[in-house]
Amino acid sequence: MDGTTTELRPATDLAHLPPVPPEVTLAMPVQNLRAWKGPRPTRVDGRPSGWTLFARLFVFGSAIALSAFGIRQMVEVVKAGGIVGLEWPLIVLFGVTFSWIALSAASGIAGFVAGFFERARKTPEPRPLRTRTALIMPVYNESPARTMAALEAMGNEIAALGAGDNFEIFILSDTTDPTVWIEEEIAFMRLRHKLAGRMAVWYRRRHKNIARKAGNVADFVTRWGGRYEHMLVLDADSLMSGSTLTMLAQLMEDDPKAGIIQTLPVIVNRNTLFARLQQFAGRVYGPVIARGLAVWSGRDGNYWGHNAIIRTVAFAQSCGLPDIRGRKPFGGHIMSHDFVEAALIRRSGWGVYMVPWLGGSYEESPPSLLDVAARDRRWAQGNLQHMAVLPSRGLAWPSRIHFATGIMSYLASPIWLALLLVGLALALQAKFIRPEYFSKEFSLYPAWPRFDSERALQLFLITMFVLLLPKLLGTIETLLQPRLRRQCGGALGIVASLLLETLLSALVAPVMMLLQSRHVIEILSGRDSGWSTQRRDDGGIPVAEVIRHHWQHAAIGVFMGLAAYVISPAIVAWMAPTLIGLVLAVPVSWASGSAAAGLALKRLDLMMIPEETDAPTIIVEANLLQAETEAELPEVEDGLTLVVADPRVRELHERLLLPAPLRERGKPELEPVMAEAKIREATSLEEALRWLSTKERLAVLARPQLVSELQRLATVSEPAPTIVPQGEMPVAVS
Incomplete structure (x- = not known):
């Protein structure tokens, strides 16, 4: 202990209460991805609304039109000397990349417009609940003080709203560290005492963590799922206000066809430079992007694995995940289970949708670039594994789009890298390889690569505008709301933060490109990611470790820069945004994990979010309870x-x-x-x-x-x- 003593009280009936309630089982049959005999989802849940159909027409129509325009411009850039050799792959790679950002831009526009209607929406009036919801938190070697404090804060708010009998906390442990296991048990009993008489608290540790988080949740559903109408799934860093939790349960009760209702979690509570970038981007740009996704997805939405409420019966009927045929990393247990669960619940006719208008949902960001890269390796494998799920029978087509966008989010990096290498090869060819003046086919003109430099500059500017459009729209939306504008540091602070975030993101992007490209190559070559615990505190990373991870990126940047300079100084200018980020990989990555740098920005009112300037009660209480819990729990060495x-x-x-x-x-x-x-x-x-x-x-x-x-x-x-x-x-x- 740290010297703090806790007054001993006599044992109560809680000492004899079992760790788990009586089992009320639910059958969870394994789903067949190769066959589906059920009806189409729209025949059960109804056809999409007129607003959803209009949003889909606008988003995908605009994305196709914008992509066609961009590809046409690239063709005009390279066709000056006739399209030959490597110019064809250059066009194809650019087309794929540009189409990807065009869809994001079109979705952002839809989200921006939808925001005007959303702000006029009236939140439903709260009413007493009729059902029981399990507040489940799967944990895997996490800090017990952090998780139990968050659960206590949520339990306090739910009980204060008079809904304590409608919720039960269920901690689902997959912990494999023996010391953390014992700490969890002590912290659990402390939490049970704290909420005694107001809310039930249960704890189950699995002996074998088969199928990771998906298996953890499935074990809960099959053994205790029949006890609850709904389950509200949390992550170890999740936090949700009592009013949000009760409103989600109310929305489920009011919509008997709903299978999953997903909130938009806001990133909070971190102070490192990288985390503050993530917080600002998520709070200012995130609502526009999420709202756009919500309006075109309609009831064919997606699930992000946490901060969402799920109808337990729908989950049991639809989400028994099969093992994918073949060996790891593509075969075996489905890793990124949330996308698949959303698609399967929708396939069974239940609605899956997002409520971006409902606030009070929070999570935390990894503290540094290296922490994001470690998490990204696991996510990359899970998303690429979806290539085997994508052709599954009976899925709604928006579910397939969700799979495709997840896959593309990781394939985009090697495609971008290939685009750079093809461009460099073309410049090298023009510099050192003699053009074939007299080809086998009759032509009055020699054939060699030539580019329209003026049109190329115009295309570059268009591409940058399309890429940055969701950020610009999110910034404009924030500036148009006086209260939100003040909470984010004022107009000047928001614009300065936008510029700084864009600059730092541009420096980080080339490093993430190489990291994700390496991840994809490792996955395609058969290397499994494993299952590691995520680091969640603000502690920095030693310089030696940063150098060990990034010296190769810096070396690649220097080599590519020298090669480009030998070819042409103009090529260096074209590649400058990528080269600078790679050369500065070590200092940028080290600074990303610096709490001092993040707090310095905070003192300048930069990268501010409303949850800092006017912190919600649930965040303040959770932080206070974490400090209190850490002080009261014993320090367990072994x-x-x-x-x-x-x-x-x-x-x-x-x-x-x-x-x-x-x-x-x-x-x-x-x-x-x-x-x-x-x-x-x-x-x-x-x-x-x-x-x-x-x-x-x-x-x-x-x-x-x-x-x-x-x-x-x-x-x-x-x-x-x-x-x-x-x-x-x-x-x-x-």
Whole structure:
């Protein structure tokens, strides 16, 4: 402990309450992606509204027209000497890239226009709820103080609204760190005491985290899903206001055909330079982009895996995910399960839509460029895996568009890289390779690459405008709202932040291009991403680690710059935005994780968001409760040692253990067998603990008889140190 003591209170009935409620099972049949005999989704849920059809016509019609214009201009640029050789791939690569940003721009325009109607919308009046919703938080080696404080803050607000009986908190642990496991249990009991009499709190840790988060949620649905009409899915960094949570449940009750209702989470609570860029972009540009997506998707929307409410029966009926045929990384468990679950629920006729007008939904950003890259590797594999799901039978066509955009979000980087390399090769060809003046085909003119430089400059400016249009529209929308404008630092602050964010994003983009290109190559060559815990605090990254990850990017930038200079200084100017970002990869990446740089911008009223200048109550309370929780929880150095040393912790741990799944006869698990053998051969507790691996420690904690064997060693050797002094254990364990 840090010196803070907690007053011990007598044990209550909570001490005898089981960790989980009685099971009320739901069947969750595995879905067949190759066949579908059900009706078309629109026949069950109704055809799209007139507004949705108009939005789709506008967005996709505008994107096609804009793409055709851009491709036509590129053809005009290169056809001066006739289109030959590498000019064809240049046109194709440019066309794919330009079409991608044209769709984003058209969707942004639709979102900007829809904003005027949205601001005139009246939020439904709250009313008493009739159903029960599980507030589920899947966790995987996360900080228990952070997650429990967020759940406590949400529970307090729900209870204050009189809806405590309509919600139950359910913590779904897939934790594989034995120390974090014990910390979770202590923190859970503390949370249960804090919300006692106002809201039920449950905790389940899986013995095997099969299929990752998707398997974690599926296990909950099949065992306890029948107890709840809805489940509201959170991430470990999620936070939602009580009014938003209750309103989502009310919307579900009012729309019996709704399967998923997705909110727009706002990024908050971080102070590093990179996180502040993400917060500003998400808050200022994000609503326009999300609203555009919402208006053309209609009830054929998407799901982002968290901060959304789901009808439990619809999920059970539709979302039993099959394993994809083949080996990893394309085969096996579906990694990016959320897109697939949305598509399958929609296939079954349930509506899936977003409510960007409903605020009070928050999440946090990774603190640095390297943290984003680590997360992006896993996301890239999950999205590319969707290529196997894309041709599934019975899907609504907007669901296929969602899959395609997710896939393209990662293929765009290698396509951009290929575009740069083809352009460099064309310049190299024009500089050093003699043109073929007399080809086999009759021609009065020699054939060699020639470009219309004036038209090329015009096309570059058009491309930049289309690329930046969603940002410009988001900025204009913010400037037009006086209260929002003041909360974001005023007109000058917003414009300065726009320019700074655009500049820094331009420096980061080439590095992300190379990182994502490498990810795609690794995935295509068969390398699996694994499942790592995401770093969520504001701590910086050592310079040595930044150099280790980025020296190759800087070297590539220098090499490409020298090669371009040898060819032509004009090529250097054309590639300058990319080259500068690569050459400065190390300092930019290091600065991205700097809290000092982010706080300096904050003092200048730059990159400000309303949630900082006028913080919502739920954010303030969650931050205060996290500090309080960290102060009250014990500092656990080693979870297994604490269980052996302290009988109160051991009693709590054994009370929260759920029965292990039955194994097949004749196939014993390796870890328990090895752990038991090591414990029996050890002559002291210290020796046994030193021999046990992490997986073996987990096996010991899952089996009380092995813990008893360690206790036997503790009695014949020197007494194990007491991690938590008597009288300082939180009330949760007392």
